Amino acid sequence: MTISDVQLIGKKIAVGIVVATVPLVILLGGLWLIQKILTDPPSSPTRTLNLK
Secondary structure (H helix, E strand, O other): OOHHHHHHHHHHHHHHHHHHHHHHHHHHHHHHHHHHHHHOOOOOOOOOOOOO
8 A cells, every 4th residue: 555545545534534423413413402492491581461
């Protein structure tokens, strides 16, 4: 194997890691955001208007 072969394999491994990591980060970020939205109480209490 020459130096260029090793560089090519290194580049392919790096691209594979990025391609596998980006969707994983998006998925975990979405799950975290959904959990945060569903478990946190509303930030400001809503006021009801009572008409007489």
